[in-house]
Amino acid sequence: MKSYQLYIAGRWEDPASGEWFETSNPFDGKPWARIPRCNAADVERAVAAAAAAFEDGAWAQSLPAARGRLLMKAADGLEARARDLGELETRDTGKRIAETVPQIRYVAEWFRYYGGIADKIEGRVTAIDRADTLNYTLREPLGVLAAVTPWNSPIMIAVWKIAPALAAGNTVVVKPSEHASASTLALMEVFDEAGFPPGVVNVVTGMPEEAGAPLVSHPQVAKVSFTGSDVGGGKINRAAADSFKHVTMELGGKSPQIVFEDADLDSAVNGVISGIFQSNGQSCVAGSRLLLQSAIAEDFTARLIEAVRGLRFGDPMDPQTQIGPIANRMQFEKVLGFIERAKAAGARCLCGGSPGAAKDIGAGMFVEPTIFDAVSDDMEIWRDEVFGPVLAITRFDSEEEAVRAANDSPYGLAAGVWTTDIRRGHRMAKLLKSGTVYVNTYRHVSIASPVGGYKKSGFGRENGLEVMAAYTQTKSVWVGLDRITANPLTL
Numbered sequence: 154m155k156s157y158q159l160y161i162a163g164r165w166e167d168p169a170s171g172e173w174f175e176t177s178n179p180f181d182g183k184p185w186a187r188i189p190r191c192n193a194a195d196v197e198r199a200v201a202a203a204a205a206a207f208e209d210g211a212w213a214q215s216l217p218a219a220r221g222r223l224l225m226k227a228a229d230g231l232e233a234r235a236r237d238l239g240e241l242e243t244r245d246t247g248k249r250i251a252e253t254v255p256q257i258r259y260v261a262e263w264f265r266y267y268g269g270i271a272d273k274i275e276g277r278v279t280a281i282d283r284a285d286t287l288n289y290t291l292r293e294p295l296g297v298l299a300a301v302t303p304w305n306s307p308i309m310i311a312v313w314k315i316a317p318a319l320a321a322g323n324t325v326v327v328k329p330s331e332h333a334s335a336s337t338l339a340l341m342e343v344f345d346e347a348g349f350p351p352g353v354v355n356v357v358t359g360m361p362e363e364a365g366a367p368l369v370s371h372p373q374v375a376k377v378s379f380t381g382s383d384v385g386g387g388k389i390n391r392a393a394a395d396s397f398k399h400v401t402m403e404l405g406g407k408s409p410q411i412v413f414e415d416a417d418l419d420s421a422v423n424g425v426i427s428g429i430f431q432s433n434g435q436s437c438v439a440g441s442r443l444l445l446q447s448a449i450a451e452d453f454t455a456r457l458i459e460a461v462r463g464l465r466f467g468d469p470m471d472p473q474t475q476i477g478p479i480a481n482r483m484q485f486e487k488v489l490g491f492i493e494r495a496k497a498a499g500a501r502c503l504c505g506g507s508p509g510a511a512k513d514i515g516a517g518m519f520v521e522p523t524i525f526d527a528v529s530d531d532m533e534i535w536r537d538e539v540f541g542p543v544l545a546i547t548r549f550d551s552e553e554e555a556v557r558a559a560n561d562s563p564y565g566l567a568a569g570v571w572t573t574d575i576r577r578g579h580r581m582a583k584l585l586k587s588g589t590v591y592v593n594t595y596r597h598v599s600i601a602s603p604v605g606g607y608k609k610s611g612f613g614r615e616n617g618l619e620v621m622a623a624y625t626q627t628k629s630v631w632v633g634l635d636r637i638t639a640n641p642l643t644l
């Protein structure tokens with residue numbers, strides 16, 4: 154079994170507790186690695202290292218262009234390791250190799266994009282309303298970032314935070330999920346090899362209360378960027394408030410996909426499948442609520458069931474596998490619990506609804522792609538995030554009805570619209586209350602486009618140019634131009 158170490162101040166270290174916990178492969182159920190169980194003492198060392206690197210030393214004095222060059226080197230390093238890191242993430246999370254390797258290869262582009270921005274972060278000379286003064290602004294980094302990440306796509310979500318934070322001159326302590334820490338620890342080799350100064354990026358691992366809580370409340374942490382559940386996010390937001398930290402919250406969703414009768418139905422079926430069954434629905438933008446216009450509802454549902462029935466379960470390391478296991482036992486049981494309660498509440502199970510049964514399903518943590526019909530808007534399965542391969546269907550007649558039903562949710566992360574009417578597509582994009590709207594497509598992410606939530610799906614944005622504002626603060630500088638500064642109390 155592999156034993157991991159922490160990465161603090163550029164060194165690989167054992168945890169202060171002298172304790173490790175096991176992480177298992179969700180496909181075969183076997184523990185395969187030991188992860189350091191950190192406590193407040195490790196957090197203290199990691200934050201001190203990040204604060205020291207921010208305050209003085211090579212990072213504090215680095216020129217923006219030099220930071221950019223290091224980020225470019227990190228991009229090359231990540232690209233070169235994409236295969237290894239993808240396999241690691243598949244072993245730890247059960248996410249299919251067909252998804253992890255291309256995803257991590259693409260994530261290298263985040264380092265290139267923000268590496269290119271590092272030397273373009275500029276203040277401005279203000280058009281000040283007085284002649285005796287010059288006023289200009291500086292854009293300065295915040296300090297130490299605590300990046301707290303979930304178990305789905307650990308490397309991608311960590312890099313979304315680390316790359317812009319470093320470009321702006323901040324330093325980072327990452328706390329990955331206790332369910333999937335290995336790939337984030339392995340990612341540190343990329344920074345090590347690229348030659349980042351010690352302390353610029355650090356990782357602590359472990360339990361939310363033991364490692365996460367001391368990090369997000371640490372007085373020397375300037376900002377917390379959190380991706381995870383709204384329950385975790387609420388606690389972290391409260392903990393960060395006491396020391397007035399900057400906070401970004403990327404939380405869950407219950408995203409609607411709306412299919413109008415004029416849609417290209419083949420494309421819409423594929424888009425709905427991609428939204429809810431790719432990654433087993435363990436995706437923040439999972440399109441878990443399907444709204445079908447009545448005229449096409451029956452036909453569309455039949456096509457969807459047909460497409461889903463043929464999907465192949467299997468080892469996520471096999472590129473031919475279409476459905477892998479659920480990422481961990483806790484989540485597996487949670488998903489099955491949602492399914493049982495939906496049945497008990499009277500929703501009609503059209504397909505799936507059970508643990509997966511096939512020849513090659515290892516330890517058996519598979520859930521059949523599940524579709525519920527006859528769902529009412531007060532049912533748990535319609536309102537709460539399952540974070541699994543479970544789709545709930547309802548029907549509508551008018552566009553207004555669709556908008557009302559789609560927006561009637563505490564969440565607002567993403568929404569999908571399928572229509573061939575261009576006016577309707579843009580109209581819906583304006584009316585839907587979510588941070589992302591997809592029209593005739595679903596699930597894309599790009600470095601260049603902001604991601605984030607409305608309502609209970611969080612606040613702040615990641616990606617694109619906009620995020621740089623969240624990793625910098627503005628200083629206003631006043632310079633007197635008069636030869637003499639007058640005494641204001643002289644009559």
Ligand code: NAD
Binds near residue numbers: 302331388
């Ligand atoms: P989670 O909230 O249980 O945990 C996320 C991270 O926070 C973990 O590292 C955990 O250890 C830490 N944590 C939890 N409570 C904490 C506390 N009180 N103090 C400090 N740290 C704490 O979430 P999860 O189950 O790992 O992830 C799944 C959730 O993430 C889903 O709701 C999903 O929708 C969401 N998600 C959102 C996005 C997005 O971009 N909006 C992306 C991916 C996942």
